[in-house]
Ligand SMILES: Nc1ncnc2c1ncn2[C@@H]1O[C@H](COP(=O)(O)OP(=O)(O)OP(=O)(O)O)[C@@H](O)[C@H]1O
């Protein structure tokens with residue numbers, strides 16, 4: 001799927017603008033502080049109702065303005081239909097999400113309508129950061145290929161909340177607690193099976209994408225489900241009950257799952273250079289795009305902030321080629337257009353947008 005039209009109002013320094021991007025490659029170029037990342041942030045807001053730059057949304061709203069809004073027309077989902085999305089956020093923290101004219105409360109519906117992949121200079125956190133970042137990455141992928149994942153995940157959250165509250169306050173009878181534990185185990189097994197088959201499908205795609213990007217022989221990706229491989233979750237929960245009660249929360253389970261990337265018996269993040277880390281993360285995210293595509297729920301859209309940073313020319317070209325081969329819509333920002341102007345296939349539509357002090361103008365379209 002692709003964004004056929006985007007209208008952005010009062011996001012950061014951007015002047016109100018309506019863009020009609022290319023369904024394939026869109027390059028946004030301009031000086032530091034001109035508003036390139038802000039446009040990616042606006043699109044991200046449309047797909048996830050949050051920012052990738054700040055926890056809170058109030059810094060995203062333009063100074064002196066009460067509300068920021070983003071509208072977008074998404075074309076070509078699995079049924080080829082056009083879908084109109086709108087997200088508005090005001091200074092009181094109120095969020096309004098509309099899909100095809102209807103108010104919607106769940107951001108999952110937005111994410112389903114507009115699957116986005118972000119690659120930015122912070123992406124190395126996927127390797128270096130806490131397990132939560134990798135779980136989010138994993139679950140993004142599972143969510144977009146397995147429709148049964150979200151309900152199972154919601155069941156898990158409810159059962160976990162019950163158990164943790166009981167661990168802290170001890171106010172529940174034994175029969176109800178056993179029932180909740182059973183529910184927790186069932187939801188956990190289900191989530192684990194979706195995640196496991198997802199990783200099985202992702203691994204070979206990741207490895208072949210990585211090979212095209214960078215030579216890193218021996219890099220392995222594996223999945224830790226969040227509890228002992230030899231025992232059932234029920235057994236693990238029973239054994240860890242005293243400690244769970246002491247801590248006031250459940251230690252084992254899918255809420256502790258992780259992905260492990262290892263190289264020569266080390267954590268890959270401890271060995272790889274910053275550029276190599278970026279390439280590994282790009283390979284993971286591009287591999288996810290292939291799986292979304294394969295699941296026939298429409299392709300995802302890539303937001304690539306500051307693509308040339310940390311990459312030499314050869315790796316930059318390899319990355320552009322892989323993004324191009326995905327046949328999906330890509331928004332790329334850069335300071336110096338020359339780094340990205342050439343190298344695209346002649347039949348790939350490439351739209352160029354110059355960003356200057358918050359104003360965006362389309363300067364050239366090769367379509
Ligand atoms: N809430 C806001 N209201 C108005 N302007 C803002 C707001 N928040 C940030 N800005 C300004 O918006 C501008 C755009 O920042 P942005 O990060 O989008 O630039 P950029 O083009 O990505 O720059 P760089 O090349 O340095 O990454 C900055 O000058 C910033 O000071």
Ligand SMILES: [Mg+2]
Nearest residue numbers: 036037038305
């Ligand atoms: Mg920027």
